Amino acid sequence: MSADTDPSLFAAPPMAEQERMVEAMLFASAEPLRVSDLAARMPHGCDPAEALMHLRSRYAGRGVHLVRVGDGWAMRTAPDLGWLLQAERVETRKLSRAAIETLAIIAYHQPVTRAEIEEIRGVAVSRGTIDQLLDMEWIRLGRRRMTPGRPVTFVVTEGFLDHFGLESARDLPGLAELRAAGLLDSRPRPGQVAESDEEDESPRRGQSELFED
Amino acid sequence: MSADTDPSLFAAPPMAEQERMVEAMLFASAEPLRVSDLAARMPHGCDPAEALMHLRSRYAGRGVHLVRVGDGWAMRTAPDLGWLLQAERVETRKLSRAAIETLAIIAYHQPVTRAEIEEIRGVAVSRGTIDQLLDMEWIRLGRRRMTPGRPVTFVVTEGFLDHFGLESARDLPGLAELRAAGLLDSRPRPGQVAESDEEDESPRRGQSELFED
């Protein structure tokens, strides 16, 4: 290879370097890459097809393989290790509003009884909500309250603290801090029904128009 | 190896096989995995920490590296190949100067209260700035400071370490020099009574505590 003036005639990077490049591209890409895709991104004079062959043998027998997918190349878990990834598939869903509110009340007021949660929320707490939080192991039963009926109380778990990155439930910011951080909305105008406006995503204009003159 | 009935009595797989397993799991996950995450999925008797060490040296100098992120481990492309991967770049939200400085102050002085951030910057920290950093999951609430008012503190997250390619907060650039120059000390304003940190069983040591183990 001659060190000519035309950049395309510069020596291509050594094959070990080309192999690194191909490895990084295949790793980072969301889609399989064709040899032409690789070549388009690499410096002139590179030979991605050859680099692929080196890479393929380097990964032979490893935990991940270089495989052909259609007319492209991709890295995939070795088929015999698929069982390791079975627990991986988690569907993440946003916690319902009832659940997050119930959870917040338990976190801030623990130990707290179901009646107290309902008192603060202003609506009944469905059994499903409590069950869900118990099931997620974010809350657990606390000591029974020594009041008539000896109701059970709920407290948050270590798992809860871990998920929310808290050292203890006492680290939760207080109301004054929430307000300072702008998390408490300013006072609603008197006469306005507090619940309706912020919470209703669906505009209520349609309905009210019926009644407007 | 006897074909016994109790699977926990099987000998652990050979280290080469454990290395393959760890490799497969780390390749499959975009997020860092802890040794405990790895161990939880591997057969009894495995030693993922040792497998990680083997894997780390295997990938040294390659296009993809094994990196440590806080308590976790992840595969990441080698930084010198960033130029090849422009197609994968993700647009990040532009951070304001205030947000960047606040982030740096939290990283270098953590755990740090809002009042301390304001003391260092000489201006009030807007609520949007803290919110944005929380929202990006680069900072989180730390332990409350055991001083009057028990203010919340902020610390940086594993996501922060991952984003900036840091193994731990100890690896922040220039940290040792700043500490040696006394610039990370909390120095009370002359004439002001020093904050009553001393009464606390966990006095505030800031980043310096990171150097003590």
Next chain:
Amino acid sequence: MSAAEFTEDTPSVEERRAAEALIIDVDGFEGPLDLLLTLSRTQKVDLRRISVLQLAEQYLAFVESARRLRIELAADYLVMAAWLAYLKSRLLLPPDPTEDGPSGEDLAAHLAFQLERLAAMREAAARLMARDRKGQDFFARGAPEAVARTRKTQYQANLLDLMQAYARLRTRDEFRPYAFERRDIFALEAALERLGALLPETPDWTALQRFLPEGWRGAPARKRSAMASTFAATLELAKQGQLELRQGDTFAPIHLRRKPGA
């Protein structure tokens, strides 16, 4: 003191221009400390060897010229000016043995420390942002694999969600008295009672609006509530077989009458 360059006596054109540049840019400063840091750069020495006295004079001259140009300065700039004027006097006068409190030197040293610390944090922030960053310079697996046959639902919520939920609840709590303001609510029971009383005298089709009580036909909020309750009451009575309802077209006025024979 070389701070004479900022005195009002004989400012050269360049000096005035420099001063104005600073003032015009006052919005660009994040408060007095930021401004002081910028001013300190003009001393061209290590921040550890900075002359705080000189800096105080520069700052006071800056505030003075801002006033001369009638630039509004935020209060914290003026507070800093007052404090620096005090510091300056402490530095210039021999220490008064009868006076308590920190010496001028202590105060000056602390200000120098604050400036150095701010400068250091800015430097650190710049170094941090200049690092190789994920998604810019290095990358995670582009196609993370999750080839599981078992599915598990993981519910997501972050601390902000939790705090916001609680804040929302507590805000509502504080204003509960307002939430239950009933002055402008015409209750369904009242509407049922009223409609029941009027129905025997309504053999012919009559518009629903006509049944609204006195005092509930004007203000929109009251009218809306009365209309809703009255309409709900007609449905209830229709269900009981006491009246009939009629509506000519979508959104057309609703008419009702006593059910013949009822």
